[in-house]
Amino acid sequence: MSPTRPRLLLVQRQTGPVMQRIEQSFSIAPVPDHRLTTRELLDMARAFQPQAIMTATGLPLRGDDVAQLPDCVKVVATVSVGTDHLDIPALHARGIIVTNTPDVLTECNADMAMLLMLAAARRAGEYTTLMRAGWGRGLAMDEMLGTRISGKRLGIVGMGRIGRAVARRARGFDMKVMYSNRRRLPADQEAGATYFSTLTDMLPHCDILSLHLPASPETDGMINADLLGRLPRGAIFVNAARGALVDEDALIDALRSGQVGAAGLDVFRNEPNPDPRFLELPNVFLTPHVGSATVETRTDMGMLAVDNVEAVLAGRAALTPVAA
Template sequence: MTTQAPRLIRTTRLLDDVEARIRSEFSAPPPPEAALGTEELLELAHAYQPFAVLVTHTSPLKGADVQALPESVKLVATVSVGLDHLDVPALLARNIAVSNTPDVLTDCNADLAIMLILAASRRAAEYYTLMKAGWGRTLGMGEMLGHRVSGKRLGIVGMGRIGQAVAKRARGFDMSILYHNRRQLDPAEEAGATYFDKLEDMLPHCDILSLHMPGSPSAPPLINAQTLSLLPHGSVLVNAARGSLVDETALKAALKSGQLFAAGLDVFRNEPNPDPALLALPNLFMTPHVGSATVETRTAMGMLALDNVSAMAAGKPLPSGVSA
């Protein structure tokens, strides 16, 4: 425990309220003008000898990078829920604690998933393109028709906090909720949703499929040609979780053939430079990995990261610590 202001560095400028708290409660260098990469992070860490390091996905810490952190570092606090950019076992093995920012992202991520469902189903990308070109003619009765979302069957893969929040919102559209998860929820959490132990058994019943589970670049994609073929013809796929969950070659084929009516993606396999051939498809609605991109949520994420630093410095349990 220390009575001095905890020393920290961050790899990116955080929102104004978070930066104000850093100035008030912590000892830190000025925020970087641009997001730091891993090499720049390590250079700053050795120069400043911080107690804690606040990171995002722009500065991954894996393998040799973990070993290169100075001995002063006792906590790596990522301003994210995802941990793909951190070698958590290696950090813990060095007795460096790890924290993330769960829960505070739930509502905004769920809101975005519903936006993707609506936009993909109602051809928002195509309508926007038409309007930007000047519109110019009346559409025929059967031209550029989308699909109604109300009353459809929504399959959710991953019924954690965000999946349950999506289900809650979808019930406002009178959607039937199906879900596949590592375990069946208790009846109160299910709230009438139908559980499928096997993903393959659920897919034929899904008008819309929404992904809300962790992903790993080293694991085979969950959504591939075989799983896409099990969906009803003309269904909609939404991914606001991780790009690694989807085989994008199979996705392109399904969008071109009509097996998928449309898709809504916030995440991609190669970020921030997705496959141009995928982005060119007219029946894809896309956003640039912005599930948490609201003032309220990004502020809450930064504040939770700082809460973890304060707790660590005071010798208290971390509010959102990560175990191996």
């Protein structure tokens, strides 16, 4: 491979089309076959001296870590929308441009939220367990009943791109859409949804609550026992955003007591080793942080990250830079 090609450090393999493009345009170090630690990433960066790093969620680069990056690094491109794993001010202070991959995963993440909603409401996890055990008997008319989501009241917390995409899907189920957001949307984006200026005012009206916020110090643990207690008893809770938004002790207590009737969760505080208590609860449907996990979306994310890297290394503006 030509030594004149820019050096790109990958923290994990990308889809076939993305890897093909990278291998044609960059010099790359051997791609790890396991989930890297921050220490391993820094060791690789010092050894390989890359101009660019393509990283992902779950691999933190904080202040002390950023200080240890070699001076040759010009851009850190995360193949994700979320950037809570990166210390953006510290990276910018070193003159390193940070990019992410918004928009391209909106539809798939909204699909995942609906999957979680339906699976939690219709007891998909329990039905799968029953089938894998052999089924073996007919169910009574009043046995293992789920909840119909059609016509229910859906509360969306965070009405950004993904929240609005979930709202569009919910209208196909004739759901009444409500939302809580830092600011009210223009009427064309609101599309008939009911705005609540405070989350506490919205919660008592929610048959289903779905989170679509980024993680930040301000949102850490925001869904706590008090807020869960304001939901109608038996409400369904969905989180396809970030595990850090939720006080998991409070959610587990609410699921055990029936205050929350069921939950669909794609994200957790301690990934990839979520609280084992979730696994003991039959009224929880769990997936391993795979909201964007389709061939189409992961390819689009990887391609956008490469677009950003190429732009920055060529002296052009990044397509999707992350501000401080």
